[in-house]
Amino acid sequence: xxxxxxxxxxxxxxxxxxxxxxxxxxxxxxxxxxxxxxxxxxxxxxxxxxxxxxxxxxxxxxxxxxxxxxxxxxxxxxxxxxxxxxxxxxxxxxxxxxxxxxxxxxxxxxxxxxxxxxxxxxxxxxxxxxxxxxxxxxxxxxxxxxxxxxxxxxxxxxxxxxxxxxxxxxxxxxxxxxxxxxxxxxxxxxxxxxxxxxxxxxxxxxxxxxxxxxxxxxxxxxxxxxxxxxxxxxxxxxxx
Amino acid sequence: xxxxxxxxxxxxxxxxxxxxxxxxxxxxxxxxxxxxxxxxxxxxxxxxxxxxxxxxxxxxxxxxxxxxxxxxxxxxxxxxxxxxxxxxxxxxxxxxxxxxxxxxxxxxxxxxxxxxxxxxxxxxxxxxxxxxxxxxxxxxxxxxxxxxxxxxxxxxxxxxxxxxxxxxxxxxxxxxxxxxxxxxxxxxxxxxxxxxxxxxxxxxxxxxxxxxxxxxxxxxxxxxxxxxxxxxxxxxxxxxxxxxxxxxxxxxxxxxxxxxxxxxxxxxxxxxxxx
Numbered sequence: 001x002x003x004x005x006x007x008x009x010x011x012x013x014x015x016x017x018x019x020x021x022x023x024x025x026x027x028x029x030x031x032x033x034x035x036x037x038x039x040x041x042x043x044x045x046x047x048x049x050x051x052x053x054x055x056x057x058x059x060x061x062x063x064x065x066x067x068x069x070x071x072x073x074x075x076x077x078x079x080x081x082x083x084x085x086x087x088x089x090x091x092x093x094x095x096x097x098x099x100x101x102x103x104x105x106x107x108x109x110x111x112x113x114x115x116x117x118x119x120x121x122x123x124x125x126x127x128x129x130x131x132x133x134x135x136x137x138x139x140x141x142x143x144x145x146x147x148x149x150x151x152x153x154x155x156x157x158x159x160x161x162x163x164x165x166x167x168x169x170x171x172x173x174x175x176x177x178x179x180x181x182x183x184x185x186x187x188x189x190x191x192x193x194x195x196x197x198x199x200x201x202x203x204x205x206x207x208x209x210x211x212x213x214x215x216x217x218x219x220x221x222x223x224x225x226x227x228x229x230x231x232x233x234x235x236x237x238x239x240x
Numbered sequence: 241x242x243x244x245x246x247x248x249x250x251x252x253x254x255x256x257x258x259x260x261x262x263x264x265x266x267x268x269x270x271x272x273x274x275x276x277x278x279x280x281x282x283x284x285x286x287x288x289x290x291x292x293x294x295x296x297x298x299x300x301x302x303x304x305x306x307x308x309x310x311x312x313x314x315x316x317x318x319x320x321x322x323x324x325x326x327x328x329x330x331x332x333x334x335x336x337x338x339x340x341x342x343x344x345x346x347x348x349x350x351x352x353x354x355x356x357x358x359x360x361x362x363x364x365x366x367x368x369x370x371x372x373x374x375x376x377x378x379x380x381x382x383x384x385x386x387x388x389x390x391x392x393x394x395x396x397x398x399x400x401x402x403x404x405x406x407x408x409x410x411x412x413x414x415x416x417x418x419x420x421x422x423x424x425x426x427x428x429x430x431x432x433x434x435x436x437x438x439x440x441x442x443x444x445x446x447x448x449x450x451x452x453x454x455x456x457x458x459x460x461x462x463x464x465x466x467x468x469x470x471x472x473x474x475x476x477x478x479x480x481x482x483x484x485x486x487x488x489x490x491x492x493x494x495x496x497x498x499x500x501x502x503x504x505x506x507x508x509x510x511x512x513x514x515x
Contacts, residue, residue, distance in 0.1 A: 069422055069510060090426075097424025108419030125425050169423070 016176060016208050017043035017066055022075030022085075024061050024231075035061040036072070037231040045176075048203040049210045050222035058231040059212045060181060066210060067100055067179045068092045080176055097126055101170030103180035107162040109154040115141060115165045116150040122172040140168035144198060160191030167198060171207070178202065180211040184218050196221045247323060248301030253469040255318040256303045263303060268295045269322070269330055296326070308472040311376050341369070399492050406438055406496035410504055417504050418512035427505040434501035435494050442493020446486045453477055453485075 024036040036058045043049055043066075051059045064070035065077050068084045069092075077085040084095060096102075109118045119137035128136070141147050144164040146157075154162050163183060170178055180199070184192035196218050203209050203223070213219050227235040249269070251261060261267065304321065306312060328334050344350060350368060357366040410417075420430055457475035464474045504512065 064510065067422070093421065093424050093426055095424075096422065097426075100424070102419075102422050104419060104422075106415070108416055110416065121420075121425070122423055125423075125429055173424075 014044050015042045016045045016047075016080055017041070017210070018076075018078040019062075019065070020076045022062075022065060022072045022077060024058075024065065024070070025073045034231050036065070039075070039231075039233055041226070041233060043177075043208065043210060045208050046203070046206055047208055047210075048199070048221075048223045049226060050219035050224070051210065051212045051226045051228060052214070052219045053228035053234075055214075057228040059228055061231075062228070063179055063181055063210070063212045066177070067102065068096050097122060098173055099176050101173070101175035101178045103163070103167050103170050103178065103183045105182040105185035107154070107159075107166040107186075109162055109165055109169075111154055114151050114153055115146060115157065115168075118154070118165055119168045119172055122169060126173050136172065137168070140171055141165070143171075144168045158191070159187050160194055163187060163191075163195055164198065167195070167202075171202075176208060178207050178209045180209065180213075182213055182215070183211065184213070184215045193217065246297050246299045247326065249298045249323075249326075250302040250304050250321040251300055252304055252306050252319040254306075254316075255320065256300075257469065258318065261300050261303075263300055265300045266297055267300060268297050269320075269326065270295045296330075298322070298326075306470055308470065310380050310472055313468045313470055313472055395488065399496075402442070402492055403496040403499060406493075406500040407503070410434060410497075410500040414504055414507075414512045418509040421505070421509040421512075430505050431498065431501045435497040438493045438497025438500070439490055440493075442489045442496075443486060445493075446489030449489075450477065450482050450485055 019039055019041045022036055022039045023034070026033045026035055039058075039062060041062075051062060053059055061070070065072055065085070066079070068077075068079070068087060071087075072085050075085070076083060079095075079099060082095075084092070087095060109115075110121065113121065116134065116137045119140050120133040123133040123136060124130075138147065138150060141150055144167055146161060146164055146168070149157060149161060149165075154165070157165065163186075167178075167183075183199075184195050187195060192215065196215075199209055199211070199218070200221055209222075211218060211222065219225055225235075226233055246266065249267075251259075256262065306319070322330075344353070354366045354368065357364070417430055421427070454477045457477050460475040461473055465471065
């Protein structure tokens with residue numbers, strides 16, 4: 001193997017998310033909105049990236065493409081070396097289940113399930129044995145500091161606790177990438193700080209995190225900050 | 241010379257209640273068929289003396305409950321059972337009758353017997369009791385069909401209502417469903433969970449409905465049996481009805497769940513989230 005090839009392999013292995021000249025257009029009446037205009041971006045394994053910018057700059061569109069929720073109009077999106085921009089709905093659903101964890105601004109916990117059951121939900125879908133589901137869900141709840149709240153329903157938990165359950169749920173299937181869309185948006189400053197701290201701990205334990213936020217403190221806690229404007233990355237595209 | 245003891249009659253519950261009679265009371269039987277205030281019986285003592293028939297004092301020996309005959313429920317007739325000679329005398333018809341019933345021994349060829357009677361008896365017609373029962377119960381068959389039609393309309397209306405409720409309930413959870421889809425939960429898993437939930441709600445609802453129907457049935461029977469003084473059951477809840485109700489409810493609930501959930505899982509999650 002030549003030195004150049006070896007370097008390339010190492011690079012490919014290190015890069016978890018790779019976008020190349022990605023465009024995303026939406027029809028809006030008779031016109032087209034260019035939500036993303038030629039975005040190229042690499043996110044390495046173990047990175048903690050915050051995407052910031054004004055409303056309508058394309059942050060959420062970028063997150064949707066990386067999260068295999070949406071498909072680009074042109075360009076390529078790879079996660080873990082696998083093209084994800086042309087996947088069918090079934091392939092994309094299956095890929096998200098096993099490779100991507102989502103944390104939303106609203107927590108979207110199932111109200112009739114306990115915290116433990118909510119965390120175990122993605123594992124049940126992935127076909128893990130029940131005992132393994134229960135054990136891992138309990139471990140994750142302990143990790144986010146909610147071991148005493150396993151049996152509680154979402155309505156019995158505070159906003160911060162619900163978001164921690166949602167984070168534990170996002171980690172259930174050991175995803176390669178954790179995506180968060182305004183995870184502190186519904187929380188007060190103190191509870192938001194707890195979530196920021198939890199994200200930092202997750203990252204220091206090896207999780208790759210990509211977060212879209214307006215929250216300066218959350219963005220400031222990330223290792224890398226990407227600024228977007230008018231569908232383009234204006235700063236931070238290149239890894240420092 | 242010893243006075244002969246009065247003869248006995250039996251009256252039905254309605255008459256007993258209306259005339260405030262009880263077993264052992266003495267009453268006078270009389271008849272005045274031509275008069276407007278036609279009366280067969282009056283409580284003793286009575287100042288009325290019929291011209292045609294001498295009054296006869298009898299004792300109420302029994303108060304009987306009427307049979308469960310729907311044709312008698314709304315008539316309001318008051319029944320007196322008396323000895324045949326008393327009836328002949330008081331009615332003034334003697335041994336003339338409009339109709340009479342014959343009990344036959346098992347195994348007899350009824351059809352042949354009827355044909356024979358109808359051939360030889362001029363101006364006279366014999367029927368099977370079954371045929372008469374069918375003929376007289378036609379009104380009730382119509383009522384029964386009417387009830388069935390109301391039932392079908394109720395079921396159709398309930399089904400539409402159930403579907404609307406399910407669609408609304410599932411619609412309320414569109415963001416939850418979108419989040420589940422984003423997490424990687426498959427469409428089939430979501431549809432299955434909604435169907436199971438809808439079916440459970442439907443079955444629980446039907447059990448509650450059956451319990452309510454059973455209680456309402458008890459009340460209806462208690463009220464109308466008292467009102468008409470009849471053992472007739474006006475409302476019945478049979479195991480078959482319960483089985484049909486629960487099965488139908490289960491089917492409709494599951495169908496409503498399928499329709500409601502398919503509508504949502506076919507919508508892209510981002511659209512469900514309003515993005």
